[in-house]
């Protein structure tokens with residue numbers, strides 16, 4: 001018989017009361033009448049809109065998604081902190097959570113008393129807690145502070161004690177919400193070690209995090225929540241990839257909406273003798289679509305439309321790409337590339353095309369210019385546009401040359 005899931009969630013719906021003031025609170029009359037009016041459906045936001053999931057025992061499931069997509073809410077429902085409005089949650093085994101560590105502590109009680117209180121909340125008997133107490137105290141590293149009231153603890157001490165209780169109560173299912181990002185580096189390593197130990201011991205883990213590298217490292221399966229619904233579920237790499245694409249597309253739309261328009265360029269960012277003007281410009285992808293976010297290694301093109309006031313004997317066009325630290329990452333013009341356009345048309349479109357954009361992740365700024373062949377600026381526009389480069393590889397620096405690694409015994413020919 002196949003093993004039963006550690007957690008089963010069906011049709012989970014969670015709504016929260018909308019906390020912000022609405023437009024209809026704007027008059028005294030509506031404010032005064034409000035307490036007597038009945039709450040309407042629009043006073044609630046649906047944070048989880050029918051989520052289904054199954055967690056296989058012994059596996060690690062990661063929940064990813066943008067801010068506000070409902071990840072923490074889902075975890076809090078699994079932990080029993082929130083109650084669902086609709087749907088079913090079946091949990092098999094003891095659940096311990098690393099969410100809002102130490103949230104259940106009583107400030108006037110000592111660390112020791114809180115360990116017993118917390119352990120009891122997690123379903124342990126007094127005897128069971130007593131037998132684990134030394135381990136919990138030792139792991140928390142609090143020393144004699146274990147007998148001080150927790151209101152005297154620093155936030156780091158609070159978190160360490162909460163973590164120590166949560167991981168030392170021998171849970172079957174561990175729920176983890178971004179704790180890897182809390183506390184100092186030594187604590188983060190301790191968390192990592194513990195999570196690895198849990199995985200080796202065949203425990204079921206549900207992990208909420210924005211750290212996609214951690215997801216790749218730990219997760220057997222990933223759920224992507226988007227607006228409170230499951231957008232994708234499956235093995236880590238394809239789900240992370242789909243999520244990254246969606247995030248990049250959304251960022252691209254925002255960047256394009258904010259892209260510099262000719263009318264918005266300040267005088268000090270533009271100079272030249274004005275014999276011709278660049279009237280419009282755009283950054284394009286391989287398919288000719290306007291884009292503001294690229295992946296490392298993608299094809300990249302810049303187009304500039306110009307209009308001359310009088311015939312130009314020759315025309316040189318250039319582009320410069322700067323990073324956020326204002327370092328010139330790449331600059332070139334047609335003259336360097338041995339191309340000077342003699343007697344160009346009065347109106348035209350110049351195009352720079354790179355088969356591969358081998359820049360690393362970051363934000364970049366584009367300068368564009370037209371000169372004559374003697375180097376006289378006709379129209380130079382600084383920071384005419386910005387674009388972002390995204391990369392799923394962790395290499396560092398400014399650019400990624402196409403490369404390969406190999407190893408051969410010493411002395412052997414290549």
Ligand SMILES: Nc1ncnc2c1ncn2[C@@H]1O[C@H](COP(=O)(O)OP(=O)(O)OP(=O)(O)O)[C@@H](O)[C@H]1O
Pocket residue numbers: 016017019047065066067068069070071072073074
């Ligand atoms: N107690 C609450 N009362 C009202 N609204 C809430 C409450 N808790 C969360 N929300 C709202 O629910 C939505 C989802 O929040 P949640 O914390 O689950 O998202 P998340 O995906 O974990 O986000 P993040 O990545 O920023 O941590 C947000 O719009 C948030 O404002």
